Amino acid sequence: xxxxxxxxxxxxxxxxxxxxxxxxxxxxxxxxxxxxxxxxxxxxxxxxxxxxxxxxxxxxxxxxxxxxxxxxxxxxxxxxxxxxxxxxxxxxxxxxxxxxxxxxxxxxxxxxxxxxxxxxxxxxxxxxxxxxxxxxxxxxxxxxxxxxxxxxxxxxxxxxxxxxxxxxxxxxxxxxxxxxxxxxxxxxxxxxxxxxxxxxxxxxxxxxxxxxxxxxxxxxxxxxxxxxxxxxxxxxxxxxxxxxxxxxxxxxxxxxxxxxxxxxxxxxxxxxxxxxxxxxxxxxxxxxxxxxxxxxxxxxxxxxxxxxxxxxxxxxxxxxxxxxxxxxxxxxxxxxxxxxxxxxxxxxxxxxxxxxxxxxxxxxxxxxxxxxxxxxxxxxxxxxxxxxxxxxxxxxxxxxxxxxxxxxxxxxxxxxxxxxxxxxxxxxxxxxxxxxxxxxxxxxxxxxxxxxxxxxxxxxxxxxxxxxxxxxxxxxxxxxxxxxxxxxxxxxxxxxxxxxxxxxxxxxxxxxxxxxxxxxxxxxxxxxxxxxxxxxxxxxxxxxxxxxxxxxxxxxxxxxxxxxxxxxxxxxxxxxxxxxxxxxxx
Amino acid sequence: xxxxxxxxxxxxxxxxxxxxxxxxxxxxxxxxxxxxxxxxxxxxxxxxxxxxxxxxxxxxxxxxxxxxxxxxxxxxxxxxxxxxxxxxxxxxxxxxxxxxxxxxxxxxxxxxxxxxxxxxxxxxxxxxxxxxxxxxxxxxxxxxxxxxxxxxxxxxxxxxxxxxxxxxxxxxxxxxxxxxxxxxxxxxxxxxxxxxxxxxxxxxxxxxxxxxxxxxxxxxxxxxxxxxxxxxxxxxxxxxxxxxxxxxxxxxxxxxxxxxxxxxxxxxxxxxxxxxxxxxxxxxxxxxxxxxxxxxxxxxxxxxxxxxxxxxxxxxxxxxxxxxxxxxxxxxxxxxxxxxxxxxxxxxxxxxxxxxxxxxxxxxxxxxxx
Numbered sequence: 001x002x003x004x005x006x007x008x009x010x011x012x013x014x015x016x017x018x019x020x021x022x023x024x025x026x027x028x029x030x031x032x033x034x035x036x037x038x039x040x041x042x043x044x045x046x047x048x049x050x051x052x053x054x055x056x057x058x059x060x061x062x063x064x065x066x067x068x069x070x071x072x073x074x075x076x077x078x079x080x081x082x083x084x085x086x087x088x089x090x091x092x093x094x095x096x097x098x099x100x101x102x103x104x105x106x107x108x109x110x111x112x113x114x115x116x117x118x119x120x121x122x123x124x125x126x127x128x129x130x131x132x133x134x135x136x137x138x139x140x141x142x143x144x145x146x147x148x149x150x151x152x153x154x155x156x157x158x159x160x161x162x163x164x165x166x167x168x169x170x171x172x173x174x175x176x177x178x179x180x181x182x183x184x185x186x187x188x189x190x191x192x193x194x195x196x197x198x199x200x201x202x203x204x205x206x207x208x209x210x211x212x213x214x215x216x217x218x219x220x221x222x223x224x225x226x227x228x229x230x231x232x233x234x235x236x237x238x239x240x241x242x243x244x245x246x247x248x249x250x251x252x253x254x255x256x257x258x259x260x261x262x263x264x265x266x267x268x269x270x271x272x273x274x275x276x277x278x279x280x281x282x283x284x285x286x287x288x289x290x291x292x293x294x295x296x297x298x299x300x301x302x303x304x305x306x307x308x309x310x311x312x313x314x315x316x317x318x319x320x321x322x323x324x325x326x327x328x329x330x331x332x333x334x335x336x337x338x339x340x341x342x343x344x345x346x347x348x349x350x351x352x353x354x355x356x357x358x359x360x361x362x363x364x365x366x367x368x369x370x371x372x373x374x375x376x377x378x379x380x381x382x383x384x385x386x387x388x389x390x391x392x393x394x395x396x397x398x399x400x401x402x403x404x405x406x407x408x409x410x411x412x413x414x415x416x417x418x419x420x421x422x423x424x425x426x427x428x429x430x431x432x433x434x435x436x437x438x439x440x441x442x443x444x445x446x447x448x449x450x451x452x453x454x455x456x457x458x459x460x461x462x463x464x465x466x467x468x469x470x471x472x473x474x475x476x477x478x479x480x481x482x483x484x485x486x487x488x489x490x491x492x493x494x495x496x497x498x499x500x501x502x503x504x505x506x507x508x509x510x511x512x513x514x515x516x517x518x519x520x521x522x523x524x525x526x527x528x529x530x531x532x533x534x535x536x537x538x539x540x541x542x543x544x545x546x547x548x549x550x551x552x553x554x555x556x557x558x559x560x561x562x563x564x565x566x567x568x569x570x571x572x573x574x575x576x577x578x579x580x581x582x583x584x585x586x
Numbered sequence: 587x588x589x590x591x592x593x594x595x596x597x598x599x600x601x602x603x604x605x606x607x608x609x610x611x612x613x614x615x616x617x618x619x620x621x622x623x624x625x626x627x628x629x630x631x632x633x634x635x636x637x638x639x640x641x642x643x644x645x646x647x648x649x650x651x652x653x654x655x656x657x658x659x660x661x662x663x664x665x666x667x668x669x670x671x672x673x674x675x676x677x678x679x680x681x682x683x684x685x686x687x688x689x690x691x692x693x694x695x696x697x698x699x700x701x702x703x704x705x706x707x708x709x710x711x712x713x714x715x716x717x718x719x720x721x722x723x724x725x726x727x728x729x730x731x732x733x734x735x736x737x738x739x740x741x742x743x744x745x746x747x748x749x750x751x752x753x754x755x756x757x758x759x760x761x762x763x764x765x766x767x768x769x770x771x772x773x774x775x776x777x778x779x780x781x782x783x784x785x786x787x788x789x790x791x792x793x794x795x796x797x798x799x800x801x802x803x804x805x806x807x808x809x810x811x812x813x814x815x816x817x818x819x820x821x822x823x824x825x826x827x828x829x830x831x832x833x834x835x836x837x838x839x840x841x842x843x844x845x846x847x848x849x850x851x852x853x854x855x856x857x858x859x860x861x862x863x864x865x866x867x868x869x870x871x872x873x874x875x876x877x878x879x880x881x882x883x884x885x886x887x888x889x890x891x892x893x894x895x896x897x898x899x900x901x902x903x904x905x906x907x908x909x910x911x912x913x914x915x916x917x918x919x920x921x922x923x924x925x926x927x928x929x930x931x932x933x934x935x936x937x938x939x940x941x942x943x944x945x946x947x948x949x950x951x952x953x954x955x956x
Contacts, residue, residue: 204741210693223684
């Protein structure tokens with residue numbers, strides 16, 4: 001012991017032989033962290049392990065592992081099937097990224113930074129699209145651009161030729177529809193970027209003599225560029241993992257991308273699990289690399305936010321007479337993203353069988369489909385199933401991430417590990433996660449395969465990262481001194497969590513819950529391999545019905561469902577705005 | 587040079603009618619004036635500045651530089667902000683992070699529509715601006731690698747590089763730390779005099795305003811309440827608000843004993859009954875209810891009960907040692923006063939004191955509006 005120190009902590013010698021109970025007494029979060037590590041590890045790791053194992057092993061007919069192999073990967077390279085679908089995926093994802101950035105980006109700038117009219121329509125379209133399952137949009141667009149759709153019908157009538165003007169079941173059709181699907185999200189996220197941008201930067205340019213166009217070109221765009229690139233990367237990753245459009249638009253004309261190729265391998269007879277798993281591993285690696293670049297890009301994007309000014313009311317650009325052009329763009333987007341698809345669904349739901357727009361078809365209009373949907377118990381069960389599964393998954397996620405996110409954001413014990421565990425499933429495209437979860441729970445001796453439980457578990461794994469991000473940023477918004485002052489006042493860690501953190505974090509928790517609830521009911525890819533006839537959820541059921549040609553009923557049901565989900569989406573936006581939290585990408 | 591007449595800009599507000607903005611602001615500045623808009627937050631000073639800049643469109647009024655109207659509410663004319671030829675420094679500096687220092691400063695020249703600048707001309711003008719603000723050789727530096735003071739200088743260089751007739755400064759010193767602020771205050775004033783550009787400066791810091799300005803407009807609740815040179819504003823405040831906002835004067839209520847002609851001294855009977863000889867800049871009728879503003883440093887605090895002209899008696903309730911001087915809280919009857927005295931001969935709490943007040947330093951003002 002040195003004698004030089006005048007002030008020495010009295011407990012220093014005792015800390016040399018610290019016991020577990022003492023450690024927990026000093027840092028009660030250790031106990032919470034340990035529980036979370038077990039729970040998160042048990043949820044998130046087995047699917048990864050199973051995928052790797054399937055990809056590198058051979059099995060006999062009974063499913064037992066018989067040896068290690070690289071055959072599955074060799075098979076990927078043997079024919080050009082894998083190469084073609086990879087190339088298709090790249091083209092599809094790149095094309096739809098560019099399109100959605102153009103549509104959503106222009107809209108976001110017009111709405112947030114100019115005095116264009118009809119801004120409310122852009123928000124309206126975003127809210128409603130938040131509540132509509134992707135697959136309904138896809139179905140509507142397939143009809144609109146399809147053989148009996150109004151565009152081709154008009155072409156037939158005008159030219160008298162039997163040929164179609166458009167063939168939607170092509171790569172162009174896929175890119176177009178996927179681009180439409182993602183533009184509301186781009187609008188939302190880029191809108192936040194434009195809103196958060198320091199208006200002083202633009203005003204300084206205008207004061208320096210620059211015109212609106214010069215300011216946009218030399219200041220606004222370069223400043224937003226890192227954020228735009230990061231968002232492009234994000235949409236690209238999501239489009240790589242997208243399933244609805246490739247399945248419904250591409251598969252009928254044998255255009256396969258990575259996700260539909262995996263799907264094909266699983267639903268073929270006999271299922272080629274090794275191929276699907278090997279392909280999934282490749283996809284996961286691609287996505288992991290892309291995510292790495294994405295996180296670097298978004299960090300770069302934040303660097304430009306370092307110079308900020310006082311919060312003066314942002315002054316939108318005056319477009320002069322150009323604002324009516326801008327208004328027309330906003331209305332056009334509103335038509336594309338919302339009105340046309342919904343009108344199409346309405347048309348489909350009011351007809352006894354699918355046919356194009358024509359005067360004589362109006363005589364056939366009937367409410368029969370709506371009557372069937374409302375009186376058939378199967379539809380009610382389906383709705384309740386979907387709501388139950390989504391609500392259950394959202395609740396479990398928010399419960400886990402409330403603690404995990406708090407510990408991670410406050411750099412508590414094992415905070416980094418918890419964060420990584422909770423967000424690891426970001427690398428899984430939905431279809432790959434479906435494969436992995438299916439595999440895990442086929443082998444686990446729990447009777448949940450083929451039940452709603454397995455879908456719930458898959459949702460929990462899939463959407464855990466979103467819950468984590470909501471809580472994490474929610475905690476970062478709380479000043480740390482709020483907790484410290486409670487601690488100094490004599491509150492224990494649990495009391496701080498209960499009396500200080502939980503109440504202040506409630507808006508973020510509620511927003512996260514609603515977001516997960518909505519997105520879980522929107523996506524098809526995970527559940528499509530896990531649902532069975534006795535345990536259906538909305539998106540899968542619509543997919544099956546569409547494949548079976550029951551267009552009318554599914555449109556009627558889809559519309560009713562959309563109204564319900566839109567109400568919840570309104571709640572979400574209201575809550576997100578109130579809590580001041582950002583709206584994260586889905 | 588700069589003319590502002592009846593400028594009005596009212597913000598709609600859901601909650602009340604007093605929602606900020608500006609009402610009927612007028613002033614007229616000769617070329618080269620350093621003019622300061624001074625007031626508490628929300629008084630309308632920044633709105634006035636932004637209206638001049640063209641960042642806000644006023645509801646009515648007139649803004650002109652020389653013979654050229656920038657805004658004329660009567661004729662519905664408004665010159666777009668990028669054609670006003672004004673230099674402006676923002677509170678946040680608004681240095682574009684994706685450009686070098688050189689590019690930031692060269693920007694106004696590059697986007698100029700009236701004339702094209704040749705490459706060499708831009709280089710020399712930017713170099714000139716850089717050396718004016720003392721940043722020669724910083725041109726190639728990325729804008730993200732500048733200290734607060736350097737950012738401020740770059741912002742200033744950018745605002746003056748195209749030789750504007752008018753320079754607008756929106757609280758440019760508020761983001762700097764105290765020592766740097768003092769340095770930049772002197773620097774800004776020196777630069778302004780060197781260039782000779784008419785300058786409108788917005789601040790809520792009275793010492794900045796007093797130190798730098800030729801003219802000050804004190805604003806309160808959307809209106810200009812006093813306009814004048816720093817010494818006038820300080821020594822002859824026009825209202826109780828100006829007296830207390832600038833220099834923290836003591837305000838005592840009282841009534842005039844007899845009619846007083848404007849600019850003469852007269853007796854004010856304080857609410858506690860004491861009689862005090864005061865200066866009445868605006869005169870008064872007998873019995874008028876008024877306030878008197880007395881600066882803490884104008885009060886001579888003496889120990890004991892020495893009687894003299896215009897002396898009040900009081901007791902020290904709190905004495906603070908501030909290093910350079912000593913500050914006292916004193917009660918005179920039921921009036922609370924604040925005074926400042928020399929630190930070397932500091933008096934103790936509880937001491938009875940005599941407060942000598944020169945009549946010229948007891949300025950009668952309109953009382954605070956209820």
